[in-house]
Amino acid sequence: MNNFTFFSPTCFEFGRDTESRTGALVKRFGGSKVLIHYGSGSVIRSGLMNRVQSSLQASGLDCVLLGGVQPNPRSGLVYEGIEICRREGVDFVLAIGGGSTIDSAKAIAAGVPHMGDFWEFFSGKAVIGKAIPVGVVLTLAAAGSEGSGVSVITREQDSLKRATYSDLIKPVFAIMNPALTCTLPPYQTACGAMDIMAHVMERYFTNTPDVELTDRLCEAVLTTIIEQVPRVLSHPDDYNARANIMWAGMLAHNDICGAGRDQDWASHKIEHELSALYDVAHGAGLAVIFPAWMKYVLEHNPMRFARFAVKVWGCDMDYMNPLRTAREGISRLEAFITSIGLPLNFAGIGAREADIEYMVRTSGVNENFKLGSYVSLGAADVAAIYRLAL
């Protein structure tokens, strides 16, 4: 097991009607003037915005609004948010939404006290040294951004999608009401599930030995998703299944499943080029890339994939031919992806073989910068994985 720091200081307020506690939580964590950051008008139409604003008012808190966050959130809105916060004296950013809105809120929160361009945090030219606090009212189980220190933003002019990380942008609180996810369309629910599974699998496939406990935690989250997602696809109002999925989404990415392990993250980076270029849902892109990555790296450690097959998918172990079991695990993942209505190849997301060369280039992979730790991938490897997903 590797040495590690685990720090997940977010206060999670989980369950029905918990959005009524927003005002009290903003106050507890020191906010007095709030930027409410959100995506489309659906949070207004659903009445959620009203309930949150009432709670803020009841706690005597002022707020300003900034909507318009898109999936794969853009730098332009971040600049706008930073400007509003500075002009209006905002000292707390409240995201109402899913990963995109939270990531945009984190970028704003870090950008407000920063003298330079906030993009420096994403290009690697600066490190976040200060941020105003971020709170969350979660409406989507997927990205796990409510419990993580990660933000992913796409720069508009060149479609560059980049991530940054800091303890300072971990949300101080996250309100998680599973009932808010019951109205999600099946496709979005499925994309969220794939994102959650991918967060766990990026940590599960590791070369670090003797990490038995986190292996088992990973398996616990994966088997929960596999069990619960079909339930909500057939019964969207199943509150308890939604609740298990929503909590799994947080655990998949606050790093409790990754403590003490080398982590991979190649599939995420390979996918980021897809969703930046074609603006597909991140979860759909992961559905296309992850099985392809698995096939490409399978022989690096077939027993790891055999364990995945047995413990996660309930396959019988073929002790004479573990590689057969290993392959069966990948097939089972593909069958699951198809069963929840997600694509498995480029055609399914409108991606084109002709763009592979461009995506390999924009991924930044070269002889000195490779992707992944489970298997280290150069440009030719990344291109081969894209081709396996054709």
Added chain:
Amino acid sequence: MNNFTFFSPTCFEFGRDTESRTGALVKRFGGSKVLIHYGSGSVIRSGLMNRVQSSLQASGLDCVLLGGVQPNPRSGLVYEGIEICRREGVDFVLAIGGGSTIDSAKAIAAGVPHMGDFWEFFSGKAVIGKAIPVGVVLTLAAAGSEGSGVSVITREQDSLKRATYSDLIKPVFAIMNPALTCTLPPYQTACGAMDIMAHVMERYFTNTPDVELTDRLCEAVLTTIIEQVPRVLSHPDDYNARANIMWAGMLAHNDICGAGRDQDWASHKIEHELSALYDVAHGAGLAVIFPAWMKYVLEHNPMRFARFAVKVWGCDMDYMNPLRTAREGISRLEAFITSIGLPLNFAGIGAREADIEYMVRTSGVNENFKLGSYVSLGAADVAAIYRLAL
């Protein structure tokens, strides 16, 4: 699933040599003058105290020392610690040790700014409203106090053992170096393992439906302990096994395994009377009480115990007779307890049948105050469980 708040703000610094970071962490969390609280001289003889003090000095921090914490920590030393902190202007309590030392440190930290008697927090007459920060250098995998808001103290004059809880006494950091646990005697290692398992089982046996994810997390922690403890008993220096156990001890009690579930805690309260009266190790008392409790409540929900048998102990499910499988799970737990050198009955801990009546009385159970939530236990039930442990 129930509504819940999950808040585990401790910064965990895990791995080899992490005690060298003590000074930096105390400073990060605002300490300037530190009370170092510890138990016996072993932390001095092992050189750990020296390394911690060097780290504090390197960060320019002053400290005063207070040793002498005993297992089942006493109120007397807490009063002494509070007085020292006030007199010396201490603003940070650093516990070096296991659960007893951490619990004592928490009580001191809450007592310092409190006008009245600190015991009011334990008798239920006052609620902790303020505390100076607590940090931990953990030397024992057992109580999980490094990640919890619980403190358990025994009042000397009448052997009353009582607990209190507050977010405000959750450690701000916990340094967890598994190598420090490699020199533990087998009996203490085993007692710690039993304590860890008990923390999970108090949460596992619940009437709350649809808590699949936390069920699986509980099973992940339990199976890890069952797998790793025999490894360290035969090879005490097995760092990785020690590491898995140490991290399991934290996860067993920071409530990640209990989120959204009714929890029981009857066995803990029944055991507290044993360890208060006979001063036996908490883990040994739990080894005696937990199987007795299980036998007493088994028929409340045999399928719950059948799941425990299958998922935790790897028993085959007897679909014709689930009760048989359920009983087999309890037998497997008993065999495990014996195999790691712990007692299963009163004789093994020097407890006497004649004291049962006294213990039932001091537990405070009566018609208006019952123990447990999985099955609600009155005085006659508690007496029957003690008798099952004879």
